[in-house]
Structure formats: structure tokens, C-alpha cells
Amino acid sequence: MKTFKIAIAGGGSTYTPGIVKALLLKEKDFPIDEVRLYDIDEERQNDVALLTEKVIEEFNSQMKLSTTSDPKEAFEGVDFVFSQLRVGGNKMREKDEKVPFKLGVVGQETCGPGGMAYGVRTLKPMIELVDYVTAYAPDAWIINYSNPAAIVAEGIRKERPDAKVLNICDMPIGMLLRMAEILDCSYESIEADYFGLNHFGWFTNVYVDGESRFDELKEYLSEHGLVTPAQSKDSQHSDVDWLKSHSNVAEMMQLFPDYIPSSYLQYYLIPQTVIEQTDLDYTRANRVMDNREKSLFDAITHLKETGEMVEGFKVGVHGTFIVDVAMSIAFDERKRFLLIVENKGAIPNLPNDAMVEVPAYVTSRGPEPIRMDAVPLFYKGLMEQQLASEKLIVEAATEGSYQKALQAFALNKTIPSSEKAKEVLDGLINVNKGYWPELV
Structure with a gap:
């Protein structure tokens, strides 16, 4: 059986050990002879690599692990690049x-002004990554997890339309698991069945064994939201942010019960x-730094x-989903996933x-989208407004236009x-100096 080489861009991520473990769990069906970690933060990446190497040892695997900040070393001859950039880290x-x-x-x-700020920071590094991979591994697929996925996907479509990039998000998978x-x-x-934009979509039917x-x-979600029976009995051990998010699904469904x-x-x-x-003084970013990030680096x-x-760390949906998608490409498995793709008629009444x-x-x-029915007017209107916002922020970033950002x-x-x-935009411009292009 063919063996594969994989590069992980954003190798210093807290998710890296989980992705490598997900690869190891599928090693018999998806043999990987080499994983290369690539990150501009060499010190952090080297620390994460210590733990990742230990994971490989525990599996008695012959998989080779290397680290580099040199794009040629990272990408030359690889079959897949898993991209998980976080430009500016959790501090930004x-x-x-x-x-x-x-x-x-x-x-x-990833949503609203914070998502747009993160998107503007991420677009230039993401385009650079696409160019590196195109130069050093022209046949490789980039499977992109980098957020905000909607803005990143639009930026790549606009700037590098022929790139072999598949944009994915594990949010729908997480919801389906619940x-x-x-x-x-x-x-x-x-x-x-599902339609939407990334982090802006609706399930229109759910089937069990057909x-x-x-x-x-x-009916359940309108009363309880996405809070599972087990979680409702043991809410004190639940992630507080996700518990609120899952509970808030009930309020949205009471307002708009169709989907x-x-x-x-x-x-x-x-x-x-x-x-x-x-x-407002202790947001999700603080909890991630004080919990997931601290847990990983305490282990290191x-x-x-x-x-x-x-x-x-844990494997979780993040690791298993990206591996499953790579396997479907590698072996032409034609598995069905929810993906971010260029519309091209999949939703007939959207551009x-x-x-x-x-x-x-x-x-x-690559992906073969399933054609949807026309989207009802209310949902179409919401999506077109969001789509226009996302396209304009990409144009603002690539053209250096303050007016389009506004x-x-x-x-x-x-x-x-x-x-x-304007007030929020100016505040985000101020804190993103050194990350954003100048907007004039």
C-alpha cells in the first residue's frame, strides 16, 4: 500500500498532538511515513513536538516526525497539508x-467584527501558504481548518482560484454527534441535509438509517436546545461557553422553527x-488559554x-474529521461530508x-457538491447579507480599502x-497594528 507524507501548517497548535494521534489510530488503513510540523514560532512548535513524538512512541509507530520553519523543507513532496493557522495566537x-x-x-x-479582524490577519499568511505548497508540492491537497473559514475560503477563491484547497469545519460534525x-x-x-455559509447555516433534515x-x-431542541440528556444531568462538568451556545439553540428555534x-x-x-x-473581562479566549492551552503545556x-x-489533550472531532477527509481523497472513497465549496449552482438562488x-x-x-433546492426568502436574505459582508472584508484586506472594511x-x-x-472597526484597526495591511 502507498504511504503518505503529511505537513501540518500551524504545527505549534494545541490540536497537533490530537491530529497525529488520529492519524495513528487509522495507521493500518492510512499509512503515514512522515509528518512534518511547520510553524513560524519554532520554540512553541518544538515543545508541542516533544509531546507529539511521545504519542508516536506509545503506538510503536515508525512514523517520522520533524519540525521546521522553512517552507521548502516542510512542503516539498508531501501528499497533504493540514492547515490550522492562528495568526496572532490566542492573545489576539x-x-x-x-x-x-x-x-x-x-x-x-469567527463571527461578527472579531471574525472579520481575525480574517484580515489570516488572509495574507494563508495565501503565502498556498503559494508555498503550489511551488513545492503541486499535486498536494491543502485541507484547511484555519479560521475564520468562510473569509479564508473566499480569500483563496478570489486570489488563488486554481489552488487545490478543501476548506472544512468540524462544527456541523460536532452538532451531529450531539x-x-x-x-x-x-x-x-x-x-x-444542510445549507448555509460557514458558521451561518441550517439543518433541513436529519435521518437515522434513512x-x-x-x-x-x-421538538426536543425547541425545549432543551442542543443540550443532551447526559449534559443536562451533569452540567457542572460541561464547557460553560458551549453549554450556553447549545442552550441558546432553543431560543433560536422558538423564533424560527422551520430548520x-x-x-x-x-x-x-x-x-x-x-x-x-x-x-466582558473574561471571555472565551481567556478560558481557552487557562484550560486547553495550559493543560497541554503543563503536560509538556x-x-x-x-x-x-x-x-x-484529546483527539476529538477536530482530528478525526481532517483525517477522514484526507482518506476520502487519498483512496477515492467518495464519502459524504458537509464542506465549504464554491457554489456553482449547488444552491440555485445564490451566486x-x-x-x-x-x-x-x-x-x-476533490469535492462533488450535492445540488440543493432553492433557499426560502428569509434564509436567502440572511445569507446574502452575510455573504456581502464576507466578500467586502476580503476586498478590503486585499485592496487596502478602509471604505470597504467599513x-x-x-x-x-x-x-x-x-x-x-465605524467605532468597532477603528478600535480593531488600533489593536491589529502590525497584523493588518494599512487601510486607506
């Missing part, structure tokens, strides 16, 4: 969240609820001091050049007025 994520919140607007990592738990069925038996369970699921919304739609449909639930410190491995999130079969030649912010549904849009 904290600013993405707190600047808008302090001005009375939703602050979030739906399977609510419906008391296996994840393998569940399948969904039978629709949608009405039953909607099941992505949990991220709370930032657009019920922003005031989100703001009222938030500690323990490994350095004792030679013993405490995991400090062809929209980057939409829909079911698609993944083949060795238009993007003014159009975004999380921001209540053009005056507030």
Missing part, C-alpha cells in the same frame, strides 16, 4: 473578543442574549521534567461564486448601526 483572539464587547457588540473568534446522542443512535447511522427523525429532533440553526447563528440572531451572558513541562507523558457550506462527496479529484462592518448583522460599525 482575546482582543477580537473584548474590543467589540466593550463597545456593546458581539465579540467572537443529535445522535439525543436520538439515541450511533453517529455512523445519522445523515443530514428514516427522517427531524420533527422529533426539532435547526448552527449554534453560531446565536451571534447574528440573538446577539443581545449572547452579550448579556458574557463576562511534566514530560520535560520527568520523561513521563500525561496526555493533556455561483459564493462559498457555501453544503453536503458533498469527497473524491480523489461597508463590511456596517452590513454585518451583529452590528446595529453604521456609527457603531
Whole structure:
């Protein structure tokens, strides 16, 4: 069987050990002879690599692990690049969240003004990455996890339309796992119909072994949200942010009961609820740094001091999803996933050049989107407004246009007025000096 070489761009991420472990768990079916970690933060990456190497040793695997900050060394001759860039790290994520919140607007990592700030930071490095891979591994597929996925996907479509990039997000998978738990069925038996943009979409049907369970699921979600029976009995051990997000699905469904919304739609449909639930001095970014990040680096410190491995991480959906997608490409498995793809008629009443999130079969030649029915007017209107905002922020970043950035912010549904849009934009420009291009 052919063996594969994989590069992980953003090798210093807290998710890296989990992705490598996910690869090792599938090693018999997807043999990887080499994983190369690539990151501009060499010190952090080297620390993460220590723990990752220990994971490989525990599997008695012959997989080779290397680290580099040189793109030629990282990408030359690889079959896949898993991209998980976080430009500015969690310190900048904290600013993405707190600047808008302090001005009375939703602050979030991928949605609203915080998502646009993160997107502008990420576009240039992401395009550079695409160019490196094209130069050193022209046949390789880039499977992109880098957020904000909608803005990144639009930027790549606009700037590098022929690149072999598949943009993915594990949010729908995470929701389906919870739906399977609510419906008391296996994840393998569940399948969904879905339309939208990334972090801005709706489930329109859910099947278990081919039978629709949608009405039953909607009834549960309208009362309990996406909080599972087990979680409701043991809420004190739940992630507080996700518990709120999953609970807020009930409020959205009571307002608009036709479909099941992505949990991220709370930032657009019920922003005031989100703001009222938030500690403006201690946001999600602080919890990530104090929990997931601290746990991983405490495990690394323990490994350095004792030679013993405490995991400090989990595989989770993030790791298994990207590996499953890579396998479907590698072996032409034609598996069905929810993916971010160029529309090209998949949703007939949206523009062809929209980057939409829909079911698609993944083949060795890339994704084959499933054609949807026309989207009802209310949802179409919401999506077109969001799509325009995303396209304008990409144009602002690539053209250096303050006016287009302001238009993007003014159009975004999380921001209540053009005056507030300017105030938030100017605040984010101030904290993003050195990351954003100059906007004139």
C-alpha cells in the first residue's frame, strides 16, 4: 500500500498532538511515513513536538516526525497539508473578543467584527501558504481548518482560484454527534441535509438509517436546545461557553422553527442574549488559554521534567474529521461530508461564486457538491447579507480599502448601526497594528 507524507501548517497548535494521534489510530488503513510540523514560532512548535513524538512512541509507530520553519523543507513532496493557522495566537483572539464587547457588540473568534479582524490577519499568511505548497508540492491537497473559514475560503477563491484547497469545519460534525446522542443512535447511522455559509447555516433534515427523525429532533431542541440528556444531568462538568451556545439553540428555534440553526447563528440572531451572558473581562479566549492551552503545556513541562507523558489533550472531532477527509481523497472513497465549496449552482438562488457550506462527496479529484433546492426568502436574505459582508472584508484586506472594511462592518448583522460599525472597526484597526495591511 502507498504511504503518505503529511505537513501540518500551524504545527505549534494545541490540536497537533490530537491530529497525529488520529492519524495513528487509522495507521493500518492510512499509512503515514512522515509528518512534518511547520510553524513560524519554532520554540512553541518544538515543545508541542516533544509531546507529539511521545504519542508516536506509545503506538510503536515508525512514523517520522520533524519540525521546521522553512517552507521548502516542510512542503516539498508531501501528499497533504493540514492547515490550522492562528495568526496572532490566542492573545489576539482575546482582543477580537473584548474590543467589540466593550463597545456593546458581539465579540467572537469567527463571527461578527472579531471574525472579520481575525480574517484580515489570516488572509495574507494563508495565501503565502498556498503559494508555498503550489511551488513545492503541486499535486498536494491543502485541507484547511484555519479560521475564520468562510473569509479564508473566499480569500483563496478570489486570489488563488486554481489552488487545490478543501476548506472544512468540524462544527456541523460536532452538532451531529450531539443529535445522535439525543436520538439515541450511533453517529455512523445519522445523515443530514444542510445549507448555509460557514458558521451561518441550517439543518433541513436529519435521518437515522434513512428514516427522517427531524420533527422529533426539532421538538426536543425547541425545549432543551442542543443540550443532551447526559449534559443536562451533569452540567457542572460541561464547557460553560458551549453549554450556553447549545442552550441558546432553543431560543433560536422558538423564533424560527422551520430548520435547526448552527449554534453560531446565536451571534447574528440573538446577539443581545449572547452579550448579556458574557463576562466582558473574561471571555472565551481567556478560558481557552487557562484550560486547553495550559493543560497541554503543563503536560509538556511534566514530560520535560520527568520523561513521563500525561496526555493533556484529546483527539476529538477536530482530528478525526481532517483525517477522514484526507482518506476520502487519498483512496477515492467518495464519502459524504458537509464542506465549504464554491457554489456553482449547488444552491440555485445564490451566486455561483459564493462559498457555501453544503453536503458533498469527497473524491480523489476533490469535492462533488450535492445540488440543493432553492433557499426560502428569509434564509436567502440572511445569507446574502452575510455573504456581502464576507466578500467586502476580503476586498478590503486585499485592496487596502478602509471604505470597504467599513461597508463590511456596517452590513454585518451583529452590528446595529453604521456609527457603531465605524467605532468597532477603528478600535480593531488600533489593536491589529502590525497584523493588518494599512487601510486607506
